[in-house]
Amino acid sequence: MSGPAAGGATGGERGANGTAVRVHDLSLAYGGGPVLEGVDFSLAAGESLCVLGPNGGGKTTLLRALTGELAALRGSADVAGRPAYLAQTERTRLDFPVSALDVALMGSLANGRWWLPARRSDRAAARAALARVGLEDRAGVRFGELSGGQRQRVLLARALVQDAAVLLLDEPLAGVDPASAERIATLFAELRDEGRTLLVSTHDVDSARDFDRVLCLNRRQVAFGEPASVLTRTALEQTYGSEIVVLEDEGGAGPVRAIAVQHHAH
Amino acid sequence: MDLLEPLQSGIERRALLEVALLGGFCGALGFWVTSFRLSYPAESLAHGLLPGLVVAALAGLPLLLGAAGGVAVAAAVVALAGRDPRIGSDSATAVAVTGMLGLGGLLALAPDAPARLEELLFGDPLGVSDGDLVAAGVLALLGGAAMIALQRPLTAVALDAGGALALGIRPTAVRLALLGLLAAALSVAVQGLGSLLVLAVLVAPAVAVRGHVASPVRAMAAAGAVAIAAGVAGIYASHLLGSAAGASVALALCLAALAGAALPSRNARSVRRDAGASVGGQAARALGDAGARSRASQ
Numbered sequence: 001m002s003g004p005a006a007g008g009a010t011g012g013e014r015g016a017n018g019t020a021v022r023v024h025d026l027s028l029a030y031g032g033g034p035v036l037e038g039v040d041f042s043l044a045a046g047e048s049l050c051v052l053g054p055n056g057g058g059k060t061t062l063l064r065a066l067t068g069e070l071a072a073l074r075g076s077a078d079v080a081g082r083p084a085y086l087a088q089t090e091r092t093r094l095d096f097p098v099s100a101l102d103v104a105l106m107g108s109l110a111n112g113r114w115w116l117p118a119r120r121s122d123r124a125a126a127r128a129a130l131a132r133v134g135l136e137d138r139a140g141v142r143f144g145e146l147s148g149g150q151r152q153r154v155l156l157a158r159a160l161v162q163d164a165a166v167l168l169l170d171e172p173l174a175g176v177d178p179a180s181a182e183r184i185a186t187l188f189a190e191l192r193d194e195g196r197t198l199l200v201s202t203h204d205v206d207s208a209r210d211f212d213r214v215l216c217l218n219r220r221q222v223a224f225g226e227p228a229s230v231l232t233r234t235a236l237e238q239t240y241g242s243e244i245v246v247l248e249d250e251g252g253a254g255p256v257r258a259i260a261v262q263h264h265a266h
Numbered sequence: 267m268d269l270l271e272p273l274q275s276g277i278e279r280r281a282l283l284e285v286a287l288l289g290g291f292c293g294a295l296g297f298w299v300t301s302f303r304l305s306y307p308a309e310s311l312a313h314g315l316l317p318g319l320v321v322a323a324l325a326g327l328p329l330l331l332g333a334a335g336g337v338a339v340a341a342a343v344v345a346l347a348g349r350d351p352r353i354g355s356d357s358a359t360a361v362a363v364t365g366m367l368g369l370g371g372l373l374a375l376a377p378d379a380p381a382r383l384e385e386l387l388f389g390d391p392l393g394v395s396d397g398d399l400v401a402a403g404v405l406a407l408l409g410g411a412a413m414i415a416l417q418r419p420l421t422a423v424a425l426d427a428g429g430a431l432a433l434g435i436r437p438t439a440v441r442l443a444l445l446g447l448l449a450a451a452l453s454v455a456v457q458g459l460g461s462l463l464v465l466a467v468l469v470a471p472a473v474a475v476r477g478h479v480a481s482p483v484r485a486m487a488a489a490g491a492v493a494i495a496a497g498v499a500g501i502y503a504s505h506l507l508g509s510a511a512g513a514s515v516a517l518a519l520c521l522a523a524l525a526g527a528a529l530p531s532r533n534a535r536s537v538r539r540d541a542g543a544s545v546g547g548q549a550a551r552a553l554g555d556a557g558a559r560s561r562a563s564q
Contacts, residue, residue, distance in 0.1 A: 085432035
Protein backbone atom coordinates (compact mmCIF):
# COMPACT_ATOMS: atom_id res chain seq x y z
CA MET A 1 0.00 0.00 0.00
CA SER A 2 1.42 3.39 -0.94
CA GLY A 3 2.10 5.94 1.74
CA PRO A 4 0.60 9.40 1.70
CA ALA A 5 3.78 10.92 0.32
CA ALA A 6 3.60 8.68 -2.74
CA GLY A 7 0.21 10.20 -3.64
CA GLY A 8 -2.48 8.66 -5.79
CA ALA A 9 -5.58 6.96 -4.49
CA THR A 10 -5.73 3.20 -4.43
CA GLY A 11 -7.07 2.80 -7.94
CA GLY A 12 -7.98 -0.84 -7.64
CA GLU A 13 -10.67 -0.06 -5.09
CA ARG A 14 -12.66 2.08 -7.49
CA GLY A 15 -15.52 0.69 -9.51
CA ALA A 16 -14.73 -0.43 -13.03
CA ASN A 17 -16.80 2.42 -14.46
CA GLY A 18 -15.04 4.98 -12.25
CA THR A 19 -18.00 5.46 -9.92
CA ALA A 20 -16.75 6.26 -6.44
CA VAL A 21 -20.04 6.82 -4.61
CA ARG A 22 -23.47 5.59 -5.58
CA VAL A 23 -26.50 6.39 -3.44
CA HIS A 24 -29.85 5.07 -4.61
CA ASP A 25 -33.24 6.05 -3.18
CA LEU A 26 -31.75 6.16 0.32
CA SER A 27 -33.83 6.68 3.47
CA LEU A 28 -32.25 6.76 6.94
CA ALA A 29 -33.57 6.65 10.49
CA TYR A 30 -32.34 6.44 14.07
CA GLY A 31 -34.77 3.82 15.33
CA GLY A 32 -37.91 5.95 14.74
CA GLY A 33 -39.30 7.50 11.57
CA PRO A 34 -37.01 8.53 8.70
CA VAL A 35 -34.83 11.59 9.30
CA LEU A 36 -33.61 11.73 5.71
CA GLU A 37 -35.44 10.48 2.63
CA GLY A 38 -35.11 10.13 -1.12
CA VAL A 39 -31.38 10.70 -1.48
CA ASP A 40 -30.22 9.64 -4.93
CA PHE A 41 -26.94 10.66 -6.54
CA SER A 42 -23.63 9.30 -7.72
CA LEU A 43 -20.11 10.65 -7.98
CA ALA A 44 -17.32 9.68 -10.34
CA ALA A 45 -13.85 9.11 -8.92
CA GLY A 46 -12.08 12.44 -8.46
CA GLU A 47 -15.28 14.48 -8.18
CA SER A 48 -15.94 16.71 -5.19
CA LEU A 49 -19.33 17.17 -3.58
CA CYS A 50 -20.52 19.95 -1.28
CA VAL A 51 -23.37 18.89 1.01
CA LEU A 52 -25.53 21.83 2.12
CA GLY A 53 -28.40 21.91 4.57
CA PRO A 54 -29.62 23.34 7.85
CA ASN A 55 -28.79 21.84 11.25
CA GLY A 56 -30.80 18.64 11.55
CA GLY A 57 -31.17 18.55 7.75
CA GLY A 58 -29.37 15.21 7.46
CA LYS A 59 -25.80 16.09 6.46
CA THR A 60 -24.08 14.15 9.23
CA THR A 61 -26.67 11.36 8.94
CA LEU A 62 -25.81 10.87 5.25
CA LEU A 63 -22.06 10.75 5.98
CA ARG A 64 -22.64 8.20 8.76
CA ALA A 65 -24.56 6.02 6.30
CA LEU A 66 -21.66 6.21 3.85
CA THR A 67 -19.20 5.01 6.52
CA GLY A 68 -21.48 2.04 7.19
CA GLU A 69 -22.27 3.15 10.74
CA LEU A 70 -25.95 3.67 9.95
CA ALA A 71 -27.91 1.02 8.04
CA ALA A 72 -30.29 2.10 5.29
CA LEU A 73 -34.00 2.08 6.11
CA ARG A 74 -34.57 1.90 2.36
CA GLY A 75 -32.38 2.03 -0.72
CA SER A 76 -28.61 1.71 -0.76
CA ALA A 77 -25.39 3.64 -0.25
CA ASP A 78 -22.24 2.23 -1.83
CA VAL A 79 -18.71 3.57 -1.61
CA ALA A 80 -15.75 2.22 -3.59
CA GLY A 81 -13.27 1.01 -0.99
CA ARG A 82 -13.33 2.07 2.63
CA PRO A 83 -13.86 5.83 3.01
CA ALA A 84 -11.99 8.01 5.47
CA TYR A 85 -14.30 9.84 7.88
CA LEU A 86 -13.55 13.13 9.62
CA ALA A 87 -16.14 13.79 12.30
CA GLN A 88 -16.79 17.30 13.57
CA THR A 89 -13.86 17.75 15.92
CA GLU A 90 -16.10 18.50 18.89
CA ARG A 91 -17.31 14.92 18.55
CA THR A 92 -13.81 13.67 19.34
CA ARG A 93 -12.60 13.22 22.92
CA LEU A 94 -10.35 16.11 23.86
CA ASP A 95 -9.36 14.86 27.32
CA PHE A 96 -7.91 11.61 25.98
CA PRO A 97 -4.10 11.34 26.19
CA VAL A 98 -2.99 10.98 22.56
CA SER A 99 -0.51 13.07 20.60
CA ALA A 100 -1.04 14.46 17.11
CA LEU A 101 1.32 11.76 15.82
CA ASP A 102 -0.69 9.02 17.60
CA VAL A 103 -3.86 10.21 15.86
CA ALA A 104 -2.23 10.36 12.41
CA LEU A 105 -0.80 6.89 13.08
CA MET A 106 -4.32 5.50 13.58
CA GLY A 107 -4.73 5.74 9.80
CA SER A 108 -2.51 2.65 9.49
CA LEU A 109 -5.16 0.59 11.31
CA ALA A 110 -6.91 0.45 7.94
CA ASN A 111 -4.21 -2.05 6.86
CA GLY A 112 -5.66 -4.60 9.29
CA ARG A 113 -3.07 -5.99 11.77
CA TRP A 114 -4.70 -3.97 14.57
CA TRP A 115 -3.27 -6.31 17.22
CA LEU A 116 0.35 -5.48 16.31
CA PRO A 117 2.28 -2.33 17.19
CA ALA A 118 2.66 0.25 14.45
CA ARG A 119 5.51 -0.49 12.05
CA ARG A 120 8.41 1.82 11.39
CA SER A 121 7.02 2.49 7.90
CA ASP A 122 3.64 3.40 9.44
CA ARG A 123 5.37 5.93 11.69
CA ALA A 124 7.22 7.40 8.70
CA ALA A 125 3.92 7.68 6.81
CA ALA A 126 2.27 9.39 9.80
CA ARG A 127 5.14 11.89 10.07
CA ALA A 128 4.99 12.57 6.32
CA ALA A 129 1.23 13.14 6.55
CA LEU A 130 1.66 15.56 9.47
CA ALA A 131 4.27 17.44 7.43
CA ARG A 132 1.86 17.61 4.54
CA VAL A 133 -0.79 19.32 6.70
CA GLY A 134 1.90 21.64 8.09
CA LEU A 135 2.02 20.23 11.60
CA GLU A 136 5.33 18.33 11.70
CA ASP A 137 6.46 20.54 14.57
CA ARG A 138 3.33 19.69 16.60
CA ALA A 139 3.69 15.89 16.33
CA GLY A 140 4.24 15.41 20.07
CA VAL A 141 1.50 17.79 21.23
CA ARG A 142 -1.58 16.35 22.89
CA PHE A 143 -4.51 16.27 20.42
CA GLY A 144 -6.86 18.09 22.80
CA GLU A 145 -4.39 20.96 23.22
CA LEU A 146 -4.37 21.81 19.52
CA SER A 147 -6.65 24.48 18.07
CA GLY A 148 -9.83 23.38 16.26
CA GLY A 149 -8.19 23.99 12.89
CA GLN A 150 -5.05 22.08 13.84
CA ARG A 151 -7.15 19.14 15.10
CA GLN A 152 -8.97 19.10 11.78
CA ARG A 153 -5.62 19.00 9.98
CA VAL A 154 -4.45 16.12 12.20
CA LEU A 155 -7.62 14.18 11.27
CA LEU A 156 -6.85 14.95 7.62
CA ALA A 157 -3.36 13.54 8.19
CA ARG A 158 -4.99 10.36 9.56
CA ALA A 159 -7.06 10.16 6.35
CA LEU A 160 -3.85 10.60 4.30
CA VAL A 161 -2.20 7.71 6.15
CA GLN A 162 -5.33 5.65 5.54
CA ASP A 163 -4.85 6.48 1.84
CA ALA A 164 -8.60 6.32 1.20
CA ALA A 165 -9.99 6.93 -2.27
CA VAL A 166 -13.10 8.58 -0.80
CA LEU A 167 -13.02 11.15 2.02
CA LEU A 168 -16.09 12.13 4.04
CA LEU A 169 -15.62 15.41 5.91
CA ASP A 170 -18.23 16.73 8.33
CA GLU A 171 -18.03 20.54 8.51
CA PRO A 172 -14.23 20.58 8.30
CA LEU A 173 -14.11 24.37 8.28
CA ALA A 174 -16.48 25.08 11.19
CA GLY A 175 -14.68 27.10 13.87
CA VAL A 176 -11.35 26.81 12.05
CA ASP A 177 -8.81 29.64 12.15
CA PRO A 178 -8.11 31.36 8.79
CA ALA A 179 -4.57 29.93 8.49
CA SER A 180 -5.84 26.38 8.94
CA ALA A 181 -8.78 27.01 6.60
CA GLU A 182 -6.40 28.11 3.85
CA ARG A 183 -4.18 25.08 4.39
CA ILE A 184 -7.19 22.74 4.33
CA ALA A 185 -8.53 24.33 1.12
CA THR A 186 -5.14 23.83 -0.57
CA LEU A 187 -5.10 20.20 0.58
CA PHE A 188 -8.59 19.62 -0.83
CA ALA A 189 -7.39 20.82 -4.23
CA GLU A 190 -4.35 18.52 -4.05
CA LEU A 191 -6.47 15.54 -3.03
CA ARG A 192 -8.82 16.14 -5.97
CA ASP A 193 -5.84 16.37 -8.32
CA GLU A 194 -4.75 12.95 -7.03
CA GLY A 195 -8.09 11.52 -8.12
CA ARG A 196 -9.65 11.21 -4.68
CA THR A 197 -13.35 11.83 -4.17
CA LEU A 198 -14.34 14.37 -1.51
CA LEU A 199 -17.71 14.75 0.20
CA VAL A 200 -17.72 17.87 2.36
CA SER A 201 -20.63 19.07 4.46
CA THR A 202 -20.63 22.78 5.25
CA HIS A 203 -22.67 25.77 6.34
CA ASP A 204 -20.79 28.00 3.93
CA VAL A 205 -23.13 28.33 0.95
CA ASP A 206 -20.67 30.59 -0.82
CA SER A 207 -17.92 27.97 -0.83
CA ALA A 208 -20.21 25.50 -2.63
CA ARG A 209 -19.39 27.16 -5.97
CA ASP A 210 -15.90 25.68 -5.85
CA PHE A 211 -17.12 22.07 -5.89
CA ASP A 212 -17.93 19.88 -8.88
CA ARG A 213 -21.34 18.96 -7.47
CA VAL A 214 -23.69 20.32 -4.82
CA LEU A 215 -26.24 18.31 -2.82
CA CYS A 216 -28.93 20.18 -0.88
CA LEU A 217 -30.58 18.30 2.00
CA ASN A 218 -33.45 19.26 4.25
CA ARG A 219 -34.68 15.95 5.67
CA ARG A 220 -34.93 14.91 2.01
CA GLN A 221 -32.91 15.58 -1.12
CA VAL A 222 -33.86 19.04 -2.38
CA ALA A 223 -31.41 19.30 -5.27
CA PHE A 224 -28.29 17.72 -6.74
CA GLY A 225 -26.12 18.80 -9.65
CA GLU A 226 -23.55 21.33 -10.76
CA PRO A 227 -23.30 24.48 -8.62
CA ALA A 228 -24.69 26.71 -11.38
CA SER A 229 -27.88 24.68 -11.64
CA VAL A 230 -28.34 23.88 -7.94
CA LEU A 231 -27.51 27.16 -6.22
CA THR A 232 -30.77 28.85 -7.19
CA ARG A 233 -32.93 31.01 -4.96
CA THR A 234 -35.73 28.40 -5.09
CA ALA A 235 -33.51 25.46 -4.14
CA LEU A 236 -31.76 27.36 -1.34
CA GLU A 237 -35.08 28.56 0.08
CA GLN A 238 -36.38 25.00 0.02
CA THR A 239 -33.19 23.86 1.75
CA TYR A 240 -32.86 26.48 4.43
CA GLY A 241 -36.35 28.00 4.70
CA SER A 242 -36.20 31.30 6.55
CA GLU A 243 -32.54 30.72 7.44
CA ILE A 244 -31.31 31.79 4.01
CA VAL A 245 -30.40 35.35 3.09
CA VAL A 246 -29.90 35.83 -0.65
CA LEU A 247 -27.29 38.52 -1.23
CA GLU A 248 -27.04 38.60 -5.00
CA ASP A 249 -29.32 37.16 -7.64
CA GLU A 250 -28.29 37.64 -11.24
CA GLY A 251 -31.79 36.87 -12.45
CA GLY A 252 -31.85 33.20 -13.24
CA ALA A 253 -28.46 32.72 -14.90
CA GLY A 254 -25.65 31.38 -12.72
CA PRO A 255 -25.62 30.60 -9.01
CA VAL A 256 -26.97 33.12 -6.51
CA ARG A 257 -24.82 34.34 -3.63
CA ALA A 258 -26.31 33.65 -0.25
CA ILE A 259 -25.48 32.96 3.36
CA ALA A 260 -27.28 30.60 5.68
CA VAL A 261 -28.07 32.11 9.07
CA GLN A 262 -27.72 29.16 11.40
CA HIS A 263 -29.67 28.96 14.60
CA HIS A 264 -27.31 26.86 16.68
CA ALA A 265 -28.88 24.74 19.35
CA HIS A 266 -25.70 24.67 21.42
CA MET B 267 10.05 -1.93 61.64
CA ASP B 268 11.93 -4.39 59.49
CA LEU B 269 10.65 -3.85 55.94
CA LEU B 270 11.22 -7.48 55.13
CA GLU B 271 9.23 -8.73 58.09
CA PRO B 272 5.94 -9.27 56.25
CA LEU B 273 7.88 -11.22 53.60
CA GLN B 274 8.89 -13.77 56.21
CA SER B 275 5.30 -14.78 56.79
CA GLY B 276 3.98 -17.05 54.08
CA ILE B 277 0.51 -15.56 54.43
CA GLU B 278 1.68 -12.03 53.85
CA ARG B 279 4.03 -13.05 51.04
CA ARG B 280 1.05 -14.54 49.23
CA ALA B 281 -1.03 -11.45 49.96
CA LEU B 282 1.68 -9.21 48.48
CA LEU B 283 1.93 -11.42 45.38
CA GLU B 284 -1.86 -11.38 45.01
CA VAL B 285 -2.17 -7.57 45.20
CA ALA B 286 0.79 -7.16 42.83
CA LEU B 287 -0.69 -9.50 40.19
CA LEU B 288 -4.22 -8.11 40.49
CA GLY B 289 -3.03 -4.52 40.82
CA GLY B 290 -0.81 -4.64 37.75
CA PHE B 291 -3.60 -5.92 35.52
CA CYS B 292 -6.65 -4.24 37.05
CA GLY B 293 -4.87 -0.90 37.41
CA ALA B 294 -3.95 -0.88 33.72
CA LEU B 295 -7.40 -2.10 32.66
CA GLY B 296 -8.90 0.68 34.78
CA PHE B 297 -7.48 3.27 32.39
CA TRP B 298 -9.76 1.84 29.68
CA VAL B 299 -12.69 1.36 32.05
CA THR B 300 -12.59 5.06 32.96
CA SER B 301 -11.83 6.17 29.38
CA PHE B 302 -14.95 4.37 28.15
CA ARG B 303 -16.95 5.79 31.08
CA LEU B 304 -17.60 2.32 32.47
CA SER B 305 -16.93 3.10 36.16
CA TYR B 306 -20.60 2.95 37.12
CA PRO B 307 -21.34 -0.24 35.11
CA ALA B 308 -18.21 -1.77 36.67
CA GLU B 309 -19.44 -0.93 40.16
CA SER B 310 -22.85 -2.38 39.32
CA LEU B 311 -21.34 -5.66 38.15
CA ALA B 312 -19.03 -5.88 41.17
CA HIS B 313 -21.92 -5.48 43.61
CA GLY B 314 -24.43 -7.44 41.54
CA LEU B 315 -22.24 -10.54 41.44
CA LEU B 316 -22.61 -11.11 45.20
CA PRO B 317 -25.46 -13.67 44.94
CA GLY B 318 -23.26 -15.74 42.62
CA LEU B 319 -20.42 -15.67 45.13
CA VAL B 320 -22.71 -16.58 48.02
CA VAL B 321 -24.35 -19.46 46.16
CA ALA B 322 -20.91 -20.83 45.27
CA ALA B 323 -19.76 -20.49 48.90
CA LEU B 324 -22.92 -22.24 50.17
CA ALA B 325 -22.63 -25.03 47.61
CA GLY B 326 -18.91 -25.49 48.21
CA LEU B 327 -18.10 -24.64 44.60
CA PRO B 328 -15.01 -22.64 43.60
CA LEU B 329 -15.66 -18.93 44.27
CA LEU B 330 -14.24 -18.07 40.84
CA LEU B 331 -17.09 -20.02 39.27
CA GLY B 332 -19.65 -18.23 41.43
CA ALA B 333 -18.14 -14.82 40.64
CA ALA B 334 -18.11 -15.49 36.88
CA GLY B 335 -21.72 -16.70 36.96
CA GLY B 336 -22.67 -13.75 39.15
CA VAL B 337 -21.13 -11.26 36.70
CA ALA B 338 -23.00 -12.85 33.79
CA VAL B 339 -26.35 -12.74 35.64
CA ALA B 340 -25.71 -9.20 36.93
CA ALA B 341 -24.85 -7.99 33.41
CA ALA B 342 -28.06 -9.53 32.04
CA VAL B 343 -30.21 -8.05 34.85
CA VAL B 344 -28.65 -4.59 34.41
CA ALA B 345 -29.11 -4.75 30.63
CA LEU B 346 -32.76 -5.82 30.98
CA ALA B 347 -33.52 -3.26 33.71
CA GLY B 348 -32.12 -0.46 31.57
CA ARG B 349 -34.47 -1.19 28.70
CA ASP B 350 -37.45 0.62 30.17
CA PRO B 351 -37.16 4.24 28.94
CA ARG B 352 -39.70 5.46 31.53
CA ILE B 353 -37.29 4.67 34.38
CA GLY B 354 -33.95 5.54 32.84
CA SER B 355 -31.02 3.15 32.79
CA ASP B 356 -29.10 4.63 35.76
CA SER B 357 -32.07 4.44 38.16
CA ALA B 358 -33.01 0.98 36.88
CA THR B 359 -29.41 -0.17 37.34
CA ALA B 360 -29.29 1.23 40.89
CA VAL B 361 -32.48 -0.63 41.88
CA ALA B 362 -31.43 -3.88 40.18
CA VAL B 363 -27.97 -3.83 41.77
CA THR B 364 -29.24 -3.00 45.27
CA GLY B 365 -31.73 -5.82 44.86
CA MET B 366 -28.99 -8.28 43.99
CA LEU B 367 -26.79 -7.08 46.84
CA GLY B 368 -29.76 -7.59 49.16
CA LEU B 369 -30.39 -11.06 47.77
CA GLY B 370 -26.73 -11.96 48.32
CA GLY B 371 -26.93 -10.70 51.91
CA LEU B 372 -30.17 -12.59 52.54
CA LEU B 373 -28.64 -15.88 51.36
CA ALA B 374 -25.40 -15.35 53.26
CA LEU B 375 -27.06 -14.35 56.52
CA ALA B 376 -29.42 -17.36 56.54
CA PRO B 377 -29.12 -19.14 59.95
CA ASP B 378 -27.45 -22.26 58.55
CA ALA B 379 -25.03 -20.45 56.21
CA PRO B 380 -21.33 -20.50 57.00
CA ALA B 381 -20.09 -17.13 58.32
CA ARG B 382 -18.20 -15.99 55.26
CA LEU B 383 -20.23 -12.95 54.25
CA GLU B 384 -17.68 -10.53 55.59
CA GLU B 385 -14.96 -12.05 53.43
CA LEU B 386 -17.19 -11.99 50.35
CA LEU B 387 -18.12 -8.33 50.88
CA PHE B 388 -14.81 -6.87 51.98
CA GLY B 389 -12.32 -9.41 50.68
CA ASP B 390 -9.41 -11.00 52.48
CA PRO B 391 -6.07 -10.76 50.68
CA LEU B 392 -4.46 -12.60 53.63
CA GLY B 393 -6.71 -15.58 52.98
CA VAL B 394 -5.80 -16.24 49.34
CA SER B 395 -5.34 -19.84 48.34
CA ASP B 396 -2.88 -21.28 45.82
CA GLY B 397 -5.80 -21.50 43.42
CA ASP B 398 -6.49 -17.77 43.83
CA LEU B 399 -2.86 -16.98 43.06
CA VAL B 400 -2.91 -19.16 39.96
CA ALA B 401 -6.13 -17.45 38.80
CA ALA B 402 -4.58 -14.01 39.37
CA GLY B 403 -1.44 -15.04 37.47
CA VAL B 404 -3.41 -16.40 34.53
CA LEU B 405 -5.55 -13.25 34.50
CA ALA B 406 -2.49 -10.99 34.55
CA LEU B 407 -0.82 -12.99 31.76
CA LEU B 408 -3.72 -13.65 29.35
CA GLY B 409 -5.70 -10.52 30.19
CA GLY B 410 -2.57 -8.41 29.92
CA ALA B 411 -1.71 -9.89 26.52
CA ALA B 412 -5.28 -9.27 25.29
CA MET B 413 -5.24 -5.70 26.58
CA ILE B 414 -1.93 -4.95 24.88
CA ALA B 415 -3.18 -6.47 21.62
CA LEU B 416 -6.36 -4.39 21.83
CA GLN B 417 -4.54 -1.18 22.72
CA ARG B 418 -4.62 0.44 19.26
CA PRO B 419 -8.30 -0.29 18.53
CA LEU B 420 -9.24 0.82 22.07
CA THR B 421 -7.38 4.09 21.51
CA ALA B 422 -9.03 4.70 18.13
CA VAL B 423 -12.54 4.03 19.50
CA ALA B 424 -12.01 6.06 22.68
CA LEU B 425 -10.94 9.09 20.63
CA ASP B 426 -13.57 8.96 17.89
CA ALA B 427 -15.81 5.94 17.32
CA GLY B 428 -17.03 7.13 13.91
CA GLY B 429 -13.50 7.62 12.62
CA ALA B 430 -12.48 4.22 14.00
CA LEU B 431 -15.34 2.54 12.15
CA ALA B 432 -14.12 4.12 8.91
CA LEU B 433 -10.70 2.60 9.65
CA GLY B 434 -12.25 -0.87 9.76
CA ILE B 435 -12.42 -1.11 13.57
CA ARG B 436 -15.85 -2.13 14.86
CA PRO B 437 -16.53 -0.02 17.99
CA THR B 438 -19.19 -2.45 19.25
CA ALA B 439 -16.78 -5.38 19.09
CA VAL B 440 -14.07 -3.36 20.84
CA ARG B 441 -16.49 -2.34 23.63
CA LEU B 442 -17.62 -5.95 24.04
CA ALA B 443 -14.01 -7.12 24.28
CA LEU B 444 -13.37 -4.49 26.96
CA LEU B 445 -16.47 -5.61 28.88
CA GLY B 446 -15.22 -9.20 28.65
CA LEU B 447 -11.88 -8.20 30.16
CA LEU B 448 -13.73 -6.26 32.87
CA ALA B 449 -15.89 -9.29 33.70
CA ALA B 450 -12.81 -11.52 33.93
CA ALA B 451 -11.00 -8.97 36.12
CA LEU B 452 -13.98 -8.65 38.49
CA SER B 453 -14.45 -12.41 38.74
CA VAL B 454 -10.86 -12.96 39.84
CA ALA B 455 -10.18 -9.78 41.83
CA VAL B 456 -13.39 -9.98 43.87
CA GLN B 457 -11.92 -12.86 45.86
CA GLY B 458 -9.04 -10.74 47.08
CA LEU B 459 -10.85 -7.45 47.63
CA GLY B 460 -14.49 -8.41 48.00
CA SER B 461 -17.63 -7.28 46.26
CA LEU B 462 -17.69 -3.83 47.84
CA LEU B 463 -14.01 -2.90 47.58
CA VAL B 464 -12.89 -4.49 44.31
CA LEU B 465 -13.84 -1.38 42.37
CA ALA B 466 -11.02 0.54 44.08
CA VAL B 467 -8.33 -1.38 42.21
CA LEU B 468 -10.10 -0.83 38.88
CA VAL B 469 -10.92 2.86 39.11
CA ALA B 470 -8.67 4.55 41.68
CA PRO B 471 -5.28 4.04 39.94
CA ALA B 472 -6.69 5.36 36.65
CA VAL B 473 -8.02 8.43 38.46
CA ALA B 474 -4.61 8.91 40.06
CA VAL B 475 -2.70 8.97 36.75
CA ARG B 476 -5.38 10.53 34.52
CA GLY B 477 -3.98 14.05 34.31
CA HIS B 478 -0.31 13.10 34.27
CA VAL B 479 0.22 10.86 31.26
CA ALA B 480 0.89 11.58 27.60
CA SER B 481 -0.22 8.33 25.98
CA PRO B 482 -2.49 5.34 26.61
CA VAL B 483 0.52 3.02 26.93
CA ARG B 484 2.04 5.22 29.61
CA ALA B 485 -1.33 5.54 31.31
CA MET B 486 -1.65 1.73 31.50
CA ALA B 487 1.90 1.36 32.82
CA ALA B 488 1.50 4.16 35.36
CA ALA B 489 -1.91 2.97 36.59
CA GLY B 490 -0.61 -0.58 36.96
CA ALA B 491 2.41 0.69 38.93
CA VAL B 492 0.25 2.89 41.17
CA ALA B 493 -2.07 -0.06 41.87
CA ILE B 494 0.83 -2.35 42.78
CA ALA B 495 2.44 0.30 45.01
CA ALA B 496 -0.82 1.14 46.78
CA GLY B 497 -1.66 -2.55 47.17
CA VAL B 498 1.71 -3.29 48.76
CA ALA B 499 1.39 -0.18 50.96
CA GLY B 500 -2.04 -1.39 52.06
CA ILE B 501 -0.73 -4.82 53.07
CA TYR B 502 2.15 -3.22 55.01
CA ALA B 503 -0.28 -0.82 56.70
CA SER B 504 -2.52 -3.68 57.75
CA HIS B 505 0.53 -5.51 59.12
CA LEU B 506 1.66 -2.44 61.08
CA LEU B 507 -1.72 -1.30 62.34
CA GLY B 508 -3.39 -4.66 62.57
CA SER B 509 -6.17 -3.32 60.32
CA ALA B 510 -8.27 -5.40 57.92
CA ALA B 511 -6.10 -6.13 54.88
CA GLY B 512 -8.74 -5.73 52.13
CA ALA B 513 -9.99 -2.42 53.51
CA SER B 514 -6.41 -1.17 54.01
CA VAL B 515 -5.60 -1.91 50.36
CA ALA B 516 -8.79 -0.21 49.16
CA LEU B 517 -8.05 2.86 51.30
CA ALA B 518 -4.45 3.05 50.07
CA LEU B 519 -5.74 2.93 46.47
CA CYS B 520 -8.24 5.71 47.15
CA LEU B 521 -5.57 7.85 48.84
CA ALA B 522 -3.43 7.42 45.72
CA ALA B 523 -6.39 8.60 43.60
CA LEU B 524 -6.85 11.64 45.85
CA ALA B 525 -3.16 12.50 45.67
CA GLY B 526 -3.07 12.06 41.89
CA ALA B 527 -6.14 14.21 41.40
CA ALA B 528 -4.81 16.92 43.74
CA LEU B 529 -1.46 17.27 41.95
CA PRO B 530 -1.53 19.86 39.15
CA SER B 531 -2.14 17.93 35.94
CA ARG B 532 -0.57 18.35 32.52
CA ASN B 533 -3.99 19.44 31.29
CA ALA B 534 -4.43 22.12 33.93
CA ARG B 535 -0.95 23.48 33.27
CA SER B 536 -1.62 23.67 29.55
CA VAL B 537 -5.08 25.17 30.04
CA ARG B 538 -3.53 27.99 32.06
CA ARG B 539 -0.84 28.43 29.44
CA ASP B 540 -3.39 28.49 26.62
CA ALA B 541 -5.90 30.76 28.36
CA GLY B 542 -4.56 33.83 26.59
CA ALA B 543 -4.12 32.04 23.29
CA SER B 544 -7.70 30.78 23.36
CA VAL B 545 -9.10 34.32 23.71
CA GLY B 546 -6.91 35.26 20.76
CA GLY B 547 -8.18 32.21 18.89
CA GLN B 548 -11.78 33.23 19.44
CA ALA B 549 -11.02 36.72 18.21
CA ALA B 550 -9.31 35.31 15.11
CA ARG B 551 -12.31 33.06 14.52
CA ALA B 552 -14.71 35.99 14.83
CA LEU B 553 -12.58 37.96 12.37
CA GLY B 554 -12.56 34.97 10.04
CA ASP B 555 -16.37 34.76 10.19
CA ALA B 556 -16.68 38.48 9.53
CA GLY B 557 -14.28 38.08 6.61
CA ALA B 558 -16.35 35.26 5.17
CA ARG B 559 -19.50 37.37 5.47
CA SER B 560 -17.93 40.38 3.79
CA ARG B 561 -16.60 38.14 1.00
CA ALA B 562 -20.09 36.74 0.62
CA SER B 563 -21.60 40.19 0.38
CA GLN B 564 -19.20 41.42 -2.29
